[in-house]
Amino acid sequence: MTQSSPNLRSESLGATSANELNRPDSANGAGVSVLILTRNEEDNLPGCLESVAWCDDIHVLDSGSTDRTCEIARQFRASVVTKTYAESGKLFGGNESAHRNWSLHNTVFKHPWVLQLDADERVTPELARSVLQAIKSPGDVVAFRIRRRDFFMGTWLRHVQSSPFYLRLFRPERMRTERLVNPVYIADGPVATVQGYLDHFPFSKGLAHWVARHNDYSTLEAEQILENRRRGAGFSVRKAFLARDIHERRFHQKELFYRMPMRPFLKFLLLYVVKRGFLDGNAGLNYALLQSVYERMIVMKVDEAKAASNNAHAREQREGEVP
Numbered sequence: 001m002t003q004s005s006p007n008l009r010s011e012s013l014g015a016t017s018a019n020e021l022n023r024p025d026s027a028n029g030a031g032v033s034v035l036i037l038t039r040n041e042e043d044n045l046p047g048c049l050e051s052v053a054w055c056d057d058i059h060v061l062d063s064g065s066t067d068r069t070c071e072i073a074r075q076f077r078a079s080v081v082t083k084t085y086a087e088s089g090k091l092f093g094g095n096e097s098a099h100r101n102w103s104l105h106n107t108v109f110k111h112p113w114v115l116q117l118d119a120d121e122r123v124t125p126e127l128a129r130s131v132l133q134a135i136k137s138p139g140d141v142v143a144f145r146i147r148r149r150d151f152f153m154g155t156w157l158r159h160v161q162s163s164p165f166y167l168r169l170f171r172p173e174r175m176r177t178e179r180l181v182n183p184v185y186i187a188d189g190p191v192a193t194v195q196g197y198l199d200h201f202p203f204s205k206g207l208a209h210w211v212a213r214h215n216d217y218s219t220l221e222a223e224q225i226l227e228n229r230r231r232g233a234g235f236s237v238r239k240a241f242l243a244r245d246i247h248e249r250r251f252h253q254k255e256l257f258y259r260m261p262m263r264p265f266l267k268f269l270l271l272y273v274v275k276r277g278f279l280d281g282n283a284g285l286n287y288a289l290l291q292s293v294y295e296r297m298i299v300m301k302v303d304e305a306k307a308a309s310n311n312a313h314a315r316e317q318r319e320g321e322v323p
Contacts, residue, residue: 031135032057032169033109034117037100039063041119042072044204049076051123054132057110061103063092069119081107091216094223097177104172114172120201121148127196131169134194142189143170148198153283160277160284162270162291163250169194180227181220184251191245214294222301225258263299268292 085093
């Protein structure tokens with residue numbers, strides 16, 4: 001897939017905010033850097049930054065915000081780098097994994113461990129303590145899973161989440177991501193789990209924003225499916241169920257899921273019935289329905305792209321037959 005060239009702009013640490021952060025001393029805060037990905041997050045970013053005030057090395061990779069996101073980041077003494085894709089109107093320039101991988105391999109972190117966040121996420125105090133404790137003696141572990149709590153309609157979606165665990169604490173040189181959107185994190189080494197929750201508020205900007213965002217996501221998901229089929233991406237039914245690593249298992253489960261009929265209905269059945277999303281009340285029902293609609297958008301966009309390709313091929317054949 002062709003990517004547009006990114007435009008980069010680096011900004012040094014800005015002035016202290018009016019409410020000076022209470023940063024830890026080196027004994028308490030050393031060892032973990034924080035990386036936050038943003039785009040127009042002036043409402044979400046302050047809460048995210050406040051939740052990691054214990055960190056003395058915070059980096060914000062911004063995708064061309066037009067609001068006060070970068071200004072707010074500098075007020076919190078975060079280092080800001082702006083990376084945009086002028087030639088592409090697509091989210092992340094059309095490749096989220098390339099965007100995230102760039103951030104890991106081109107950011108100069110002060111510490112060997114990185115905690116990667118999105119602006120609508122909050123590090124709970126228990127998780128912060130667990131993170132700092134885990135990196136003191138990690139052994140041969142190169143990454144840690146973190147359990148995320150998604151909230152919708154004032155409710156913790158405890159059951160209806162497809163998977164609550166994410167690789168977010170890692171050695172950046174031992175981590176990479178794959179897929180055009182909703183990346184799979186792949187660690188080059190052993191993985192463990194830390195206690196505590198990462199709170200996530202995906203509907204903080206309202207339902208309309210979530211729908212618009214997932215319209216963009218569905219486009220990239222459709223492109224990912226078609227690209228996998230073109231290059232014959234490796235897929236194993238056995239690994240979809242038996243792979244020991246949850247992230248490897250998730251990759252193969254996605255590929256299995258993409259090959260199944262009636263995917264939108266199956267997605268709703270999985271989230272609402274199999275995973276007991278009904279226990280999350282009205283929020284669980286609405287979330288399962290939204291995810292089913294999202295899945296239907298992906299199916300329709302794949303079909304649309306295939307039809308366009310077939311029509312173009314047929315047109316070329318007809319033109320070739322003209323004497």
